[in-house]
Amino acid sequence: MSEWTRNGAQVDPHDPTASPAERAAATVAPTSSSTRRRRARQDSRDGDAREGGVRDGEAREGGLGGERRVLDRRRGETGSAEEEWAEDEKRARDEQRELYRTLDLALRVGEVVLSSGAGTADATATILAVTAAGGLRGCEVDITFTSIAISYQAAPDVAPETHMRVVRYRGQDFSRLTDVDRLVRRFARAELTREEASRELAKIVSAGPPFPRWSSVLAWGVMAGGATLLLGGGWLITLVAVFTAIVIELSNRWFNRQRLPAFYQQVAGAFVATAVALILYAVDAPVKPSLVVAAGIIMLLAGIALTGAVQDAITGYYVTAAARSLEAMLLTGGIIAGVSLGISLGIKLGLPMAIDAQTIQLANLPVMAGAGALMAVAFAYASYAPLRGLLPVGVVGALGSLVFTLMARAEFGPAWSTAAAAFVVGLGGYSLGRRAGVPPLVVVVSGTVPLLPGLTIYKGLYELMGLGNLIGIVSLATAVAIGVAIASGVILGEYVAQPIRREARRLEDRLAGPRLVGPRRPIRRRTPRSRNHSRRSRGNNARGDGDQGEVRGS
Numbered sequence: 001m002s003e004w005t006r007n008g009a010q011v012d013p014h015d016p017t018a019s020p021a022e023r024a025a026a027t028v029a030p031t032s033s034s035t036r037r038r039r040a041r042q043d044s045r046d047g048d049a050r051e052g053g054v055r056d057g058e059a060r061e062g063g064l065g066g067e068r069r070v071l072d073r074r075r076g077e078t079g080s081a082e083e084e085w086a087e088d089e090k091r092a093r094d095e096q097r098e099l100y101r102t103l104d105l106a107l108r109v110g111e112v113v114l115s116s117g118a119g120t121a122d123a124t125a126t127i128l129a130v131t132a133a134g135g136l137r138g139c140e141v142d143i144t145f146t147s148i149a150i151s152y153q154a155a156p157d158v159a160p161e162t163h164m165r166v167v168r169y170r171g172q173d174f175s176r177l178t179d180v181d182r183l184v185r186r187f188a189r190a191e192l193t194r195e196e197a198s199r200e201l202a203k204i205v206s207a208g209p210p211f212p213r214w215s216s217v218l219a220w221g222v223m224a225g226g227a228t229l230l231l232g233g234g235w236l237i238t239l240v241a242v243f244t245a246i247v248i249e250l251s252n253r254w255f256n257r258q259r260l261p262a263f264y265q266q267v268a269g270a271f272v273a274t275a276v277a278l279i280l281y282a283v284d285a286p287v288k289p290s291l292v293v294a295a296g297i298i299m300l301l302a303g304i305a306l307t308g309a310v311q312d313a314i315t316g317y318y319v320t321a322a323a324r325s326l327e328a329m330l331l332t333g334g335i336i337a338g339v340s341l342g343i344s345l346g347i348k349l350g351l352p353m354a355i356d357a358q359t360i361q362l363a364n365l366p367v368m369a370g371a372g373a374l375m376a377v378a379f380a381y382a383s384y385a386p387l388r389g390l391l392p393v394g395v396v397g398a399l400g401s402l403v404f405t406l407m408a409r410a411e412f413g414p415a416w417s418t419a420a421a422a423f424v425v426g427l428g429g430y431s432l433g434r435r436a437g438v439p440p441l442v443v444v445v446s447g448t449v450p451l452l453p454g455l456t457i458y459k460g461l462y463e464l465m466g467l468g469n470l471i472g473i474v475s476l477a478t479a480v481a482i483g484v485a486i487a488s489g490v491i492l493g494e495y496v497a498q499p500i501r502r503e504a505r506r507l508e509d510r511l512a513g514p515r516l517v518g519p520r521r522p523i524r525r526r527t528p529r530s531r532n533h534s535r536r537s538r539g540n541n542a543r544g545d546g547d548q549g550e551v552r553g554s
Contacts, residue, residue, distance in 0.1 A: 098194075099161060102134035103150050105198050107165040109180055110141075110148045112205065115170045116177040118441055119311035120320045123148070126184055133188040145323035174385035174442045179204045181439045209384050217253075219382035220299060221246040223449070226375035227295040230368055230401065231455055237287040241295040244276045248296060266334030267341075269300050274342025281351050290458060293339060298454035300335050302379055304328045307445060310487030328483075332457075339461050365405055372401025372450035380446040389442050392432035396447035400425040404451060414478055418451050419485035425451075426493020444490050453482040 110127040114120070124141045127150065131139040142149040146167055153160035180201065187197045209216065224245030225238040233241070248269040255265045273296025277289035309324030346352060376397025377390050385393065400421040407417035425447040433440035460475030 098134075099136070099152065100163075101194060101198065102131060102136055103152065103161065103163045105134065105194060105201065106130040106139075106150055107148055107163060108201055108205070109184060110143070111165055111167050112176055112180045112201075114143065114145075114148065115167050116173060116441075117170075117305040117308050117445065118177070118439075119308045119315065120145075120317040121311070121315045122441070126181075129184055129188050133190070134194055143317070143320060145320045172383035172445075173209070174380065174383045174389070174438075175210045176204055176207075176384075178386050178389070178438050178442065182437075210386075211381070211384060216382045216384065217246055217249050219378045220249045223302070223375050223378035223382065224295040224299050226371045226378060227298045227450075227454065228291045230371035230375065230450055231291050231294055232364070233288055233291045236285075237289075237291050240276065240280065240287065241292050244273055244292055244296060245299050247276075248272050248299065263330055263334040266300055266331050267338040270296060270335045270338025271342050272338075273297070274339050274346075278342060278346045278349070278351050281346070282349075290455075290462075293342075293458050294455040296454075297335055297339065297457050298375075298449070298452045301332070301452045301454060301457075302449050304331050306483050307448065307487045307490055310484060311491050314488070314491055336457065336461060339458060343461060365402065368405050369398040369402050373398040375450045376400075376446045379449045380442065383442075383446070385442050385446065386438055389433070389436050389438035392429070392436045392438075392443050393446040396425050396428045396432060396443055397450055399428055400447055401450050414453075414456065415481040415485045418453075418482045419489040421451055422448055422486045422489025423493040423496075426490035427497050428493075429490070430494050430497035440494065444494070448486050448490060451482070451486050453479040456482060 106127045109130050110123050113126050114123040118126075120143050123143055127141050127148070128139060131137075131150065131152070136152050138153070140151040142151075147164055148167065149162060149164040151160045151162040183192070183197060183200055183204065186192050187194070192200070221242035225242040228238045228241040251272065252265045252269055255268065273293050277292045280287055280289040280292065304327075305324060306328050309321055309328055312318070312321035312324060373394040374397075377394045380390055380393045403424045404417050404421035407420050408414065412420070426444055429443035429447055430440045433443040436443075456475055456479040460472040460479060463469045463472030463475055
């Protein structure tokens with residue numbers, strides 16, 4: 001092949017881009033074979049380089065596209081991961097919110113139950129029923145009489161959630177206790193959602209008393225009048241006792257609005273009762289003045305939660321038992337201080353009041369039974385118990401008074417006679433209370449009011465301060481024994497009244513005591529299923545049976 005060169009540049013004579021002048025002016029310069037081979041190899045290398053460059057460009061374009069696709073895929077995976085993370089965070093916040101709301105509901109329910117005088121075992125079991133119905137299993141509850149703490153740990157490697165609520169208010173409000181007890185049962189049976197239960201609980205707590213306040217004050221007076229009838233008083237002294245009790249209740253309500261501690265309210269109430277008795281003794285009224293003092297003492301003792309203290313001690317809650325016992329001793333000490341102040345004042349004025357009480361006779365049995373029923377019903381009404389619970393309260397109060405009268409007539413002693421009567425009250429209070437739709441605590445506490453040792457306390461104080469006789473210490477010790485006999489007899493009656501079944505035995509072992517408030521057995525929350533779900537389940541069961549039939553046939 002020949003080539004032409006011009007000015008050192010190679011020109012192909014067949015190159016269509018070369019002009020005719022260039023082809024004509026080009027000088028032919030023949031080259032050697034080695035030069036031509038070297039140039040051919042160079043041209044081959046240049047061609048390979050050009051082809052390699054094209055392939056590298058294509059590879060780079062493919063690599064960039066692959067990287068883009070990888071980045072796009074990673075970006076999509078990152079977006080979905082962020083969405084999943086956001087959903088997990090939202091789900092965790094919702095679960096935490098549900099946990100807080102369930103624990104708050106349980107704490108508020110426990111506050112109402114504990115402040116109403118229920119035992120620690122009852123309050124603990126009620127709180128656990130609420131948490132279990134809310135989906136929280138394995139909660140731990142700690143009650144120290146003035147506070148309630150609940151701890152829940154979702155997993156062994158998760159920090160527990162602990163919430164606490166302080167119990168500041170205490171009082172006898174049986175309507176609130178009954179409504180909360182019914183609310184807990186409905187919530188445990190899945191008849192209410194947690195939001196509905198929380199709203200209903202707020203309405204119960206914020207609602208006023210179901211009866212007018214003046215009717216409650218009058219009921220306290222009727223209870224004191226029943227006490228004078230039970231102790232053998234006539235109608236005149238009964239009316240005086242009613243008036244005195246109304247004055248005491250009105251003064252205590254005023255002191256309560258002034259934030260005066262309960263101890264001083266007890267001192268003031270006991271002194272008022274003693275002062276009225278001194279006036280009757282001074283005017284030489286044809287009545288028994290000491291019965292007014294005894295009725296006043298019974299009225300003031302009725303608000304002391306002695307049953308809860310003994311129940312806590314028996315069921316193993318010694319801290320709350322000690323706190324309740326100290327409170328009962330302090331309030332009782334206020335009564336003793338008020339009565340002793342009145343007695344001392346009477347001695348200084350030369351008005352020593354003798355103790356007047358009738359001997360127990362079988363002829364007075366109907367009157368005493370009726371007086372016991374009247375006292376129990378009046379106390380229940382004054383504590384705002386539901387009207388449907390007044391009938392069982394009256395029946396239990398009458399039975400307790402009958403048993404006490406018969407046992408005392410048989411000379412079993414005041415303590416054992418009271419224990420037997422309290423046993424009957426506990427036995428009947430559990431059954432009748434459940435049938436009437438009220439917590440047994442309402443019936444039991446009201447039924448034990450006729451058994452309170454009002455006259456025994458006054459007798460001991462008069463013997464000590466009026467007569468200077470140390471035998472008064474024995475009378476005061478007898479009063480303490482009567483108080484313990486009331487609480488222990490009631491709890492024993494509740495134990496016997498428990499159904500003799502395997503579930504009841506397991507429940508008693510778990511709760512370490514009979515239940516006066518709350519569900520009798522743990523109720524598993526059932527989630528209502530739709531009709532379509534039930535049909536689908538039946539269809540799946542039918543298909544499963546068909547498959548099993550085919551397997552058996554094969």
